[in-house]
Amino acid sequence: MTPGWQLGIRQALNYNFVDDHRDFWIATTAPFVNYHFRVTDIIVPYLGAFIGLAWNDRDATGTVGPQAGVKFFVHDRAFLNLGYRYEWFFNKFEAIEDNTSSGNHVFNIGIGLTWGGAAPTKGP
Helix, strand or coil: CCCCEEEEEEEEEEEECCCCCCCEEEEEEEEEEEEECCCCCCEEEEEEEEEEEEECCCCEEEEEEEEEEEEEECCCCEEEEEEEEEEEEECCHHHCCCCHHHEEEEEEEEEEECCCCCCCCCCC
16 A cells, blocks of 8 residues: 555464363454554654454354554564553444443554555654
8 A cells, every 4th residue: 555554364263271161262354544643753653444254162243443552663674562442242234333341442552563565664
């Protein structure tokens, strides 16, 4: 796309160990689009949205929501990421309601690499 826009796909796996109960896991696959705001060549905040699927060994559901964060570039194409997203879960699009009990707050810390096209720090 352009230097400010990013398309991607996020694959996540969470496993919870629970004392005296059954452990459980959930996997998420979610394509996303983000827009990056160039502050400096090192600090790059972004806003975006995603839609995807969350599943485990018992169930599957759709997920959609907004996301925001900031990337701290430690090299031209390597960065540390601090991010937040809110996930609404749904089985049908009609089921999406303004109800916080049908969603999840997700905070993440991670590392990332960019490749192909222009690096997000090279923008207007």
